[in-house]
Amino acid sequence: MAAPVTPPRRGPLDLAGRAAFGAVRTLTRTATAAAADLTSGVARLGEAAADLVGGERTGPATLRVRVLILSDEGGTALTTPAAVQPSLDRADEVLREVGIRVRVTAVDTITEPAPTPALDPRANRALLLDDVLGRTEFYRRHLAVPAKEITLVGAPVTVIVVRDIAGFTTGCSLGINADWVIAQAPLFDAGRPDAYDETVLVHELGHALNLPHHRDVQNLMFPSSSPPDRVRGSDLRPWQGAVLQANRHVLPGVRESGVGPSASRHEE
Ligand SMILES: [Zn+2]
Structure with missing residues (x-):
């Protein structure tokens, strides 16, 4: 029996990069927040440098991530925790480049059949509207x-x-307006090279942490990604790292004492 034919996905075109420019008030608020975040991010980077001079080291910051897998109308889970794991690993790998580790708090499967609108949600501004109207x-x-x-x-x-x-x-975030993002199940299906894409989960996390789109195709925040041949890169610029580090979802790294020469002075 032939597999169901679905049109090729051109990748996410999501709210944070598109609707933000349509809503002036939202943009203004986001820009202000980004400026504030940048300021504290720079301050924190300065603090990390001081720690290095003082012989102390600051461990990576932490982003906690939870995964909720929905089940269809018949009660069948849309994917498995094992299938999602490579995308979570990829998120950790990408964000560690800017000093943030991903700690997965839980990967839960909701066995209660989800209603069709929750399984097949609208995207971007429509999703934001649905959220405001209580449809989520x-x-x-x-x-x-x-x-x-x-x-x-x-x-x-x-x-x-x-x-x-x-x-x-294929993935959608309401930016800093929500503590959740959505990603569709085929992204995690390694048996579907036309759909499998490990970059989408971490891209959406980027939006949830206030990152806008970036025009470099090698950047994690490039708007679209088209597996298998034109998957976006996973680069992050230093300023993007500063925005991420300063976001409220990210717990600052703790100082690790006992590392470096200054620590030995306190022994005896
Ligand atoms: Zn995006």
Whole structure:
């Protein structure tokens, strides 16, 4: 029996890079936030340098990531934790280049059948509208965390694995407006080279952490990615690293004492 034919995906065209330019108020707010983030990011980089001079070392910052895999109307999970793992590993590898490690707090499969609109969501501005109108209730219910665990700084970003996002979009983020992003299941299917793309998960995390698109195809934030031949790169510029480091989702690295010559002075 022939496999179902689906049109080739041209990669994500998502909110943070597109709608942000359409909504002036949002853009202004984002620009202000980015400026504030940059300032504290630069300050933090200065602090890291001082640590090096002082013989202390600051460990990598931490981004906590949770994955929620939805199940279809028949109760079949859309993918497996093992299939998502290479994209999580890729996120860790890419973000470590700018001093951030990815700590996966959980990869959960929601066995309750999801409603079709949650499985096949709209994208970009339509998704934002759906969120405002309360149509993302199924996500929100499963994103709920106990009150004692609610934090602003260091709050995890949740990747929701859905079945099929409308149009040519394969992943979507509401930018800093939401602590969750969506990615469609075929991205994680290694048996489908026309769809498999490890860059999308970390690209969407980038948007959730306030990164806009970048025009260099070798950059992680290049808007589109077309497997198998034209997959975007995973480069990040220093300024992008500073924006990421300063984001509220990223827990600063802790100082590791006992490293370097100055530490030995305190022994005896
Ligand atoms: Zn994007």
